[in-house]
Amino acid sequence: MINKRILIYILVISALLPIAIYFHLNSGQIALSFSDYFPQDVSDLSTNELLAREFRIPRLLITMIAGSGLAISGMLMQTLFRNPLAGPYVLGINSGASLLVALSLMTGFHLFETEFGLIGAGLIGALLSGLLMMALAFRLKSQISLLLVGLMFGSFTSAIVSLLESLAAAEKLKSYTMWSMGSLQQVEFSQLPVIGVVFLLGLGLTFVLVKPLNLLVIGEKPAEVLGLNVMQTRFLLMAITALFAGLITAFCGPIAFVGLAIPNLTRIIFRTQNHVWLVIGNLLIGAIFLLLCDALIQLMEGRIALPINVLTSLIGAPFVVFLLMRKIK
Amino acid sequence: MIQFNQTEIGYKQTLLKIDSLNLQEGKVYALVGRNGVGKSTLLQSMTKLIPLISGDIRYEDISLKNLSRNQLARLIAFVESKFDGVEFLSVLDYLMLGRAPYTSLTGKLSETDKTFVNEISEELQINYLLSKSTTEISDGERQICSVARALIQETPIILMDEPTAFLDFINRQKLLELLIKIAAEKQKCIVLSTHDIDLCLENQLTFLIASRGIVVKESCTKKTELINYFSR
Numbered sequence: 001m002i003n004k005r006i007l008i009y010i011l012v013i014s015a016l017l018p019i020a021i022y023f024h025l026n027s028g029q030i031a032l033s034f035s036d037y038f039p040q041d042v043s044d045l046s047t048n049e050l051l052a053r054e055f056r057i058p059r060l061l062i063t064m065i066a067g068s069g070l071a072i073s074g075m076l077m078q079t080l081f082r083n084p085l086a087g088p089y090v091l092g093i094n095s096g097a098s099l100l101v102a103l104s105l106m107t108g109f110h111l112f113e114t115e116f117g118l119i120g121a122g123l124i125g126a127l128l129s130g131l132l133m134m135a136l137a138f139r140l141k142s143q144i145s146l147l148l149v150g151l152m153f154g155s156f157t158s159a160i161v162s163l164l165e166s167l168a169a170a171e172k173l174k175s176y177t178m179w180s181m182g183s184l185q186q187v188e189f190s191q192l193p194v195i196g197v198v199f200l201l202g203l204g205l206t207f208v209l210v211k212p213l214n215l216l217v218i219g220e221k222p223a224e225v226l227g228l229n230v231m232q233t234r235f236l237l238m239a240i241t242a243l244f245a246g247l248i249t250a251f252c253g254p255i256a257f258v259g260l261a262i263p264n265l266t267r268i269i270f271r272t273q274n275h276v277w278l279v280i281g282n283l284l285i286g287a288i289f290l291l292l293c294d295a296l297i298q299l300m301e302g303r304i305a306l307p308i309n310v311l312t313s314l315i316g317a318p319f320v321v322f323l324l325m326r327k328i329k
Numbered sequence: 330m331i332q333f334n335q336t337e338i339g340y341k342q343t344l345l346k347i348d349s350l351n352l353q354e355g356k357v358y359a360l361v362g363r364n365g366v367g368k369s370t371l372l373q374s375m376t377k378l379i380p381l382i383s384g385d386i387r388y389e390d391i392s393l394k395n396l397s398r399n400q401l402a403r404l405i406a407f408v409e410s411k412f413d414g415v416e417f418l419s420v421l422d423y424l425m426l427g428r429a430p431y432t433s434l435t436g437k438l439s440e441t442d443k444t445f446v447n448e449i450s451e452e453l454q455i456n457y458l459l460s461k462s463t464t465e466i467s468d469g470e471r472q473i474c475s476v477a478r479a480l481i482q483e484t485p486i487i488l489m490d491e492p493t494a495f496l497d498f499i500n501r502q503k504l505l506e507l508l509i510k511i512a513a514e515k516q517k518c519i520v521l522s523t524h525d526i527d528l529c530l531e532n533q534l535t536f537l538i539a540s541r542g543i544v545v546k547e548s549c550t551k552k553t554e555l556i557n558y559f560s561r
Contacts, residue, residue, distance in 0.1 A: 082415075211436030214422075215429055217415055225376050226482065227402030227430040271462075273418040 006270055006277050013284045020291040024060055027295040029302065032056065054189055062187040063294045064287040065199045066252050067262075069244040071286025072206055074259030075266070075278055079213050080237045081137065084267075084323065085147055087260035088126075088245040092153035094256075096129025097122040097249035098180065099157040105176045106168040122250025126242035129153065134238050182253035182309030184294050195251065202243045206279055209236060213275040255290075255309055257316020262286045264323055330354045330518050331375075331486065333544075336384035338367065338374040343382055345371055347544045350537075352520065354485065357505075357512045358546075359529040360522040362539030363559060368522040371539065372488045375520075376407050388486070402430035406479035410491040412471050414463035420474055421459040424450060427481030446481055453477045453507070469500040476504070480511065489521035493528065501525060505532050526555060 025032070032048050037057065039049040074087040081091075088094050100121040133150060140146050165173055179186075187195065212233040215223035224230045248255065266281040267273075290308075293315070297306050333350040337343045344367030352358060360368050373379045375386060377393060386393045388404055396404065406427075415423075428442045438446070450456050453473055458466055463474070472492060479487050489508075493501040505528060512519045520537070523529060529536065530552060538545045538558045549555045 208434065211429065211432070211434060214436060215426060217418055218412070218423065218426060219409075221378060222407070222409060222412075224378060224398065225402060225405070225407040226426060227399040229398055267417055271417050272422070273415060274422060 006272060009270060010277070010280060010284070013281070013288070016288055017284055020288045020295075021060065021064075024063065024291045024295045024298075025056055027298040028056060029298070055185070058187045058189050058192055059184055059294070060291075061192055062195065062251060063184050063290050065195060066184065066248045066255060067258060067286035067288070067290025068283045069199060069202065069248050069286070070255060070258040071262035071266070071282035071289075072203070072279060073241040073244040074261075075263035075275075075282050076206070076213070076237045076241050077259070078263050079216050079275070080234065081146065082216070082219065083147070084264050085260070085320075087263070088241055089154075089254075089256050089259055090147055090150050091130075091133050092150040092157070093126050093130050093133070093241060093245045094249055094254050095154040095157040096127075096132075097125040097246050098254055099160060100125030100128075101179065101250060102161045102164050102176055105179065106164045106172045119247065119250040123242065123246035126246035126249065127239065129157075130238040130242045130245075134234060179253045180309075181307035182255045182312075184252055184290075184308055187251055191251075195247065198243065198247050202240050202247075203279075203283070205236065205240050207276075209233065209240075210275045210279065213237075214273065217273045253309065256313045257320065258286060258290060258312055261316045261319045261323075262289055265319075330389065332387045334385045334387065336374075336386055337382040338371055338379070339382055340370070340379070343542070345539055345544055346542055347384075350544060350546060352518050354516045354518045355513055357508050357519045357521065357532075357534050358537050359534040360520055360537045360539060360544075361524070361526060361529070361555070362522075366539045368539055369490055371544070372407070372490055372520065372522060375486075375488055376405055377401060399430055402482065402484075404484050405486045405488060406482040406484040408475045408479050408487065408489040408492055410494050411468075412463070412475045414466070414471055416462065416464050418463045419459070420455070420461055420463055420466065421446075423463050423474060424459075424478050424481055427478040427483075430482065445483070449477050449480050453480075468495050469497070469503075472496060472500070472504060473507075476507065476511075480515075485517055487517055487519045489519065491522050491524070493521075493523055493525050501528055505529075505534075509534075526552060530555075 030048070030051060032052055036048040036052040039045055039053070045053065070088065077086040077088060077091055078084055080086070101118060104117055104121040133146070133153070136149055137146050140149065165176065168176070212223070212228055215226055215228045216233065220230050245259070262285055263278070263282055266278055266285050270277050270281050272278065293311050294308060297308060297311060300306055331352040333347040336347045338345050360371065362368050370379060374381055375393070393401065424446050425438055428438050428446065429436065431442065432438060450459060453476065455470070455473055455477055458470060458474065463471065466474070472495070493504060496504060508519050508521070509532060511517060530549065533550070536547050536549055536555065538547055538555070540558050545558065
């Protein structure tokens, strides 16, 4: 009875995804035909086919992966901390990733200068800050203090980043600034397999953790008495969040508010705490949301170059205020 | 059913030392004692949320130490003093979580599991709540749902931390009558911590009196007898 309603929602939202994909592919400056996406001969591509392969397809896929990944990692954090305001951004996980990326882009660490070094930096930064927040989370009784610590951690890391910026050479500063505005255009076709595998790994692990997530909804102690290994679950959830947030932050730069707003929106639409549906919902809604945002950016490209991080903040921040108002009522 | 053997509980320092104590099935025990004496700590130690300082707690000659989290979850259910409800968590979904120790990795309930959930909710007459959100029902209804969830966990032992604390006087009596009936009919051992001494006396519960670092089992019938333990 209850599941039927949710199934209908999922069908409707699934139907919206191809529409969003179509919209996204057709919002670019140059119109491409359907056949351009499926070239006859990969070794001899026409200009349009090359455009589709090297720009449109990577951009489409990374947008979907970033939207879904951020939404799911936000959901994981919100369930773990039992707080609708938790998310990779608020908890400082993105800040940690940014800090290490800044270190690798603006200082002379040769280890980080390769292509995979950047991803490595994002992942390590996300994981370290995730572990730090987790250690603090279980000392601080109040969830509010935790969020405040997360915001302070964000300010602290951005101060260090500012310091690095003032010391960095012009060339390095530019590459970091570009990265920090967030961009869904930096990914190349050849990088997609690695990104896809890491994303699917995270997604698979998330589905494996559906039962622990459902138990965590009623709190850690009751979950533990129902047989849950809480320490192990905490660690796995943090690790998956760091995987998603680190991957996406490394390739697309910081993208704010998706991880905070989408999981809340999904819960409001689905009206359930069953994580099977919530994971699927976040996967779909996260992808659709970011596809529409990025399509809007592409449509306005001729007039203004709007960074993705700016747009998601413009939409996300008022939505979070709306959520807070709803809670207070 | 449950035996304590030279058991010392507490965090760093020993709060309570229980040399020997035997709890039986079919009974409801009222754990009483002043604030901070270690009632909650004792209950949480029994669920291994807090490790024992020394000694042993046994169930039918099996030491709880040797049980995994999941094995323990099939033995002991725990009801917190208050479940606040969670937005969008339906009562049915909440009750179904009680089967977690028996479900596989996916957490999906078998038909037998579902039938059992239905039986219990019929027995406690909370069918009409199943599709509601746990935040939309009253404190009294939520407390009954918590008891239902503990019963659905199908354990021989149920521990409850001040289950009557947030209930009005009618609901307190109702809950206690329900627990006594469940303990007798299903041959369960129920231990509840409480400050509601009058209510426990009226219902002739066996007392577990925690005072001055020890726990004494006593069937008091008068309040004065009980108070003596605390003023000694």
